[in-house]
Amino acid sequence: MKSVLTITLGKAMLRLDDRRMQLVLSRLLQVGVLSASVVVLVGGVMYLVGHPGAGPADLRVFTGGTPMSLREPGLLVHRLMAGDAAALIQVGILILIATPILRVVFATIGFVRERDRLYVAIGLFVLGVMMLGLFKSG
Numbered sequence: 001m002k003s004v005l006t007i008t009l010g011k012a013m014l015r016l017d018d019r020r021m022q023l024v025l026s027r028l029l030q031v032g033v034l035s036a037s038v039v040v041l042v043g044g045v046m047y048l049v050g051h052p053g054a055g056p057a058d059l060r061v062f063t064g065g066t067p068m069s070l071r072e073p074g075l076l077v078h079r080l081m082a083g084d085a086a087a088l089i090q091v092g093i094l095i096l097i098a099t100p101i102l103r104v105v106f107a108t109i110g111f112v113r114e115r116d117r118l119y120v121a122i123g124l125f126v127l128g129v130m131m132l133g134l135f136k137s138g
Contacts, residue, residue: 021110025103032099036092043088050085101130 079087108123 025107028103028106029099032095032102036096036099039092039095040089041092043085043090043092046083046088047085097134101127101134104130 076087076090080091104123104127108120108127111119111123
């Protein structure tokens, strides 16, 4: 039996069978990884241009964590608007982290629409594990 997912966006209706659903999910991963790569590359180039002549970092000594302004979303946005290269790199990393999470969310929504309880449960479990890993500290 061929399952079909119908998504209604306003007046437009998109019908996704299993094959098209897999194509959409794979494109989501491709676009997410490519977008993250471009953002990190641009941020890295900006960082190198903004720090000419800086020598290599001494990686034998760990000097601490990420500055608070890169850990708080509100402060991150302010630094991003100010053209801070480290903030742009951080946004690229966040895009990379969000990509598989969005894929699991989208797949779980598809399973809900198909009324496949087992895969909905599995999708929600995977999403819960991802969220726990993302937000658990220490």
